[in-house]
Amino acid sequence: MAADGPDAWGIQEHWLDSDDQPQRVAPATIERLRAVIGTPPADLDRTGPVVTRPGRDPGLGRLRVTCEDGSEREVEGALPDDFPLGYHRARTEDGTERRLIVSPGRCWLPDRQTWGWTVQLYAARSSASWGIGDLGDLRTLREWTEEHGGGFLLVNPLHAVAPTTPMEPSPYLPATRRFRNPVYLRVDEVPGYDEADLPAEALARLVTAPLVDRDAAWELKRPVLLAAYRRSADDPELATWRAQRGGALEEFATWCALAEEHGPDWRTWPTELSDPGAGAVAAFRERHAERVGFHAWLQWQLDVQLERASDGLTVIQDLPIGVSGGGADAWVWQDVLAAGVTVGAPPDALNTLGQDWGSPPLVPWRLRAADYEPFVQSVRGTIAGAGGLRIDHVMGLFRLWWIPAEGEATDGAYVRYPSDDLLDIVALESHRARAVVVGEDLGTVEPGVPEALAERGILSYQVLWFEEDDPADWPEAALATVTTHDLPTVVGLWNGSDAEDQLASTGMPEEDVASGRQELLAKLTRDGLAADAVPAEAVEAAYRQLVRAPSLLIALSLEDAVLEERRPNVPGTVDRDNWRIPLPVPVDELTRSAEAARLLRLVAGIGQSPTQNPRPPNQSP
Template sequence: MTTKPTTDGWGIDASWLDALDEEHQVAHETIEKLRAVIGEPPADLEERAPIVARPGDALEVDEADVVCEDGEVRHIDGELPPDFPLGYHWLQAPEGPRRRLIVSPGRCWLPEDRAWGWAVQLYATRSRESWGIGDLGDLRTLRQMAADQGAGFLLINPLHAVAPLATQEASPYLPATRRFRNPLYLRVDEVPGADTVDLEADAGRALSEGALIDRDAVWARKREVLMRIFFAHGGGEAFTRWREEQGRTLQEWATWAAITEEHGADWHTWPEELRRPDAPAVAAYAERHGAVVAFHAWLQWALELQLTAAAAGMTVIQDLPIGFAGGGADAWAWQEVLADGVSVGAPPDAFNSAGQDWGSPPLIPWRLRDADYEPFVQSIRATMAGAGGLRIDHVMGLFRLWWVPAGGSAADGAYVRYPAEDLLNIVALESHRAGALVVGEDLGTVEDGVREAMAEHGLLSYRLLWFEDDEPAAWPAEAMAAITTHDLPTVAGLWTEADVDEQREHGTGTEEELERGRRSLLAHLPGLSDDATVEQAVEQAHALLATAPSMLLSATLDDAVGEQRRPNMPGAGDRPNWSLPLPVPVEELPGHPLLQTVARTLAEGVRKG
């Protein structure tokens, strides 16, 4: 039996357990650095911090008036009535400051029926109409294909925006914001007003002829054409009304994007008077550059229209990255809540002996509470919006995050604790309001209690054939079941040894480590002869997956077309990660023999279950 490590008053764990339950002590120097970054919370924090509760819960205040979201004022006496409305309210006790009262159902919304679906790297899924990158028009086509096959969902990579610069960030997991979307995914000829300009579509479609996805070239082309459409059409009254409804949050994003085009992607390097979003100079900048600010707001309007149309009639599970770029829009907006000089990552494990540094600054737990959880609420709500599902990357980050001080290696970090119960209840509230299911990516080192808390709050676990020791038939019902992820080998890559060859080429492990890793994964494909074909290996893997009783069964398009290369190889910095197109155009996917077999196998598994 393992015991939880000692946690100090700053929320820092003094030790940590690895995947083999071996305990490691955190260096005193690391603890001191993190304490300095976290700082001391104000003495009155507990008196003004938000209260997160469920109807029927006892409260820490004897009596108070609550101004509900709809304006109704209710008096409470020590507890919330069982019929108290869900939502974000304000509580005022006879003595003390006004406090946010967040009332949650406690459990996420879940569908009644099981379903299977496709996991899609949308940027990679190009059609003959794409301009160099898979777009929301292609998502609509995929949704139609999936519906025809009897699928119930699509799981897509994060669509969040990056800095609108000539050099585009490739990783979907290091966005500038988790609240707004990337205009690279716009289908240009379907943007309102596109019929008013010469799109020069042939030049756009020619971008798909390259062997890799060239985001820089795609953005240069799309930006130029989109700007012409905007100035010719402007969106009219519909855009004006939508922009007004979005209010300050959208204006702040669009202003950041406009400043970025002039001063660069990292707000720390901007002129000092522009480094705070509420500064008078920022408002003056937005006034002077009103057309550019409006353009970036208009792009978000067009994205919302296209995503809504693409997802109509099917659950599209969107992906929430664990963090965002330290110089980006969210970091600019919430700089008072972020830890400076620290990034998040993961400690050493069986798949990465050096640990991982993901490059995103963490939110300081007590400052997040002091901000009424608003940064978290907005990120969850925006990513969940309009599509019916959410996947939370590294869901263990709701409980604790591995903080890596600047200048050290990822192995020199420590875990910092977060108010998990509050965060899970907020996820449940947003899920309930959106009618959206939630999957928590609980892979890797998962401490005791995490999966139990997820189950209590209705978050689906994430189970992989490559990772699980049990047969798929023994996996839990409240889970999404899959074979692999974007960071792990495809079935074809594993079976042909192409993935090990590529890892060897990029030096991501010793020969012994690579061979041991491959053998451990092959053990999950029993019964195949050494001379089995790729198609037979893929069919066998999905036949096993189909026996899982899990609520959701997910197959990657990469596996379904026999792709040998995984989308991302962690630690291979010289590899074109996130830039590998699917080898089969979208138009040809419905007729692909192996893909059809995978679809039939999973559909039959759901029916039998």
């Protein structure tokens, strides 16, 4: 039995697992998911958005198109090659109006190979940050990277969580994919900051804490930031910026103020506050104008500090696969999300028990009925201001593993998404922002996905721990790296401590962990690494392999650069210190790190000549 197409609800009854073995979804799961998905309106195909490209026929007959800039055009058949890209409104001859999205069909690409660092920003602490890596530390990393000829930084998701404690520790379960987490602000660089507000004794304890403590950091930062806001709230630049960001910012800032008042999960709030458009919400916003304004101001400062931190260097920001069901985006778009379902992954090499990531999925037909706006805003908000995008679990744009509530990760089913439309929207946003896009295509990848990504100039992910081929044979249209935040560091693999960590923190069978380690060791030692090599030699051996790759982006792990044993996250665990492990070397001391210098010598010279892209960058196929 092979994989087959989806049913009328988009559910794929038959599928192939990571070992290419046929699997079938239980009938009870299918029935439950059908009830959750529901039936789309009969006229959705006639009124829903159309995504196309110049030179293609949108299939709508004669159209009067009102373009984004307010100009009007009449077209019939194929769009002219010079038709403006963007989000337009089209009216057909029968008077039906629908969104017309015109994409270049291909993402922006840089013209030469370059290297950079992968950074868990919360872990990249310095003597100047308040116990958690911040945007000032990102600036330090950017300056250090530029000094040595690097071209990018790839950071963990910086998206906001609820402004309450305890804070959600996982960067991959944010409250929103459109706005950022103010815990990353460098406090002494905001307007209105007064050193007299500094909680010196508490700060001293936090800076030297063995783990990143988001709760303690936010509890110290919030009152100081609030005092700074009150001194600078009348800045006319703030009023201008806030007006430009419009209703989306006001909704988010209102949600933050409501979360402080009623808790971080909107589903537990008083009923009259469950609808963002309700009169009770508007009244709350008016009564608590200062608190709402404070949360808007925080986002302004995050924009300012991110721009200052990147200063022209590409910062590739990470787009999580979803958001918290109780968060801001779920509150605003609750009618587009599926209730009683979360997304994850079936068992694979990464986790033989499967994974549940805790995010409610977007219902495909409801996403179309919303003109794809939740997806557009999420992509645009994540790309903004930094020049790069990494799409976590890019296969989720094709299909997602839906897990019914109370079920195990193995009890799910794949639900299909309109991937052609979503990928062309990514290409449009990439084109507008001149942002390189990387698709994290690890795990179970169905046929056709690599080709669809390559057609649009979305770089694939090549990870040494997963690849059988020598890096010299890896594709050019890729980001190449040794490991990821979910996989062992080189030192943890080499000395066996990562295997011990997995056994202590997961229910994975010992034989699975042992066999997995042996597979990775075979890749690490294939150039002849001696069995008695010290950790620094093992790291250098791994990256000597990596730099043979012709891939457009070569990513070095900061954890490996400073010989950290622990990976940032072990998937499927809750009792481990995931997302809290700081780098053992402060970022303001990296210039003196002999271990980091080893890797910098390996990448010297990368990017000195242009690459030969499969198609000239920034052109449509």
